[in-house]
Amino acid sequence: MYGRRPRNLPPIISAQGLSKRYGVAPLFQNISFTVSAADRIGVIGPNGSGKSTLLEMLFGRVKPDSGDVAIRKGTRLSYVAQISEFAPGVTVRAVVELWRIGVRPEEIPDHLPQIGLAQVFDALSYYADHREQVDRFIDINRVEDHEVHPSIHGK
Numbered sequence: 310m311y312g313r314r315p316r317n318l319p320p321i322i323s324a325q326g327l328s329k330r331y332g333v334a335p336l337f338q339n340i341s342f343t344v345s346a347a348d349r350i351g352v353i354g355p356n357g358s359g360k361s362t363l364l365e366m367l368f369g370r371v372k373p374d375s376g377d378v379a380i381r382k383g384t385r386l387s388y389v390a391q392i393s394e395f396a397p398g399v400t401v402r403a404v405v406e407l408w409r410i411g412v413r414p415e416e417i418p419d420h421l422p423q424i425g426l427a428q429v430f431d432a433l434s435y436y437a438d439h440r441e442q443v444d445r446f447i448d449i450n451r452v453e454d455h456e457v458h459p460s461i462h463g464k
Contacts, residue, residue, distance in 0.1 A: 320345050321384050322367060327376035329362055336362060340376070387426055399424050402447055404432035 320343035327340040336359040365371035417429045
C-alpha cells in the first residue's frame with residue numbers, strides 16, 4: 310500500500326480516576342474513559358447521577374475531588390447546557406430569523422453577542438421540535454423591515 314500512514318494521535322479527551330462528592334454522599338467515584346477522533350459518545354443515567362457535573366469537569370468549570378482530565382491540544386469542546394439561559398431580550402425568534410435568512414449557526418453569536426453557540430443550538434433544537442408553533446408566532450408578529458434592527462440584515 311502506498312500513501313500516508315495514519316498518525317497515532319493521543320485521545321481527544323482522557324479522564325482518569327474522576328470522583329466527585331457533594332457533602333457526604335459520593336456523586337460518582339473513579340470514572341476513567343478516553344474519547345478518540347472517530348468515537349461517538351453519549352452520557353446517560355438517571356437524574357442526579359452526575360452527568361452534567363461530569364461534562365462540566367471536562368470543560369474545567371467543576372473541579373474533581375480526585376482524578377485528572379486531559380484535553381488534546383487544539384481541541385475545541387462545546388455542549389448544550391441542560392438549562393439554557395438566554396440573555397434578556399434574546400429569543401428563539403431572534404435566532405430563528407437569523408438562521409432563516411441564511412446566517413450559519415456558528416455566525417449567529419456575531420449578530421447576537423449576548424448569547425453563545427450553545428444557546429443558538431438550543432434555540433434551533435426548540436425550533437425543530439416546535440416549528441409550526443414558532444412559524445405561526447413569527448408570522449402573526451411580523452415586524453416591518455424598517456422596524457428591524459440593522460444588525461439583523463447584516464448592516
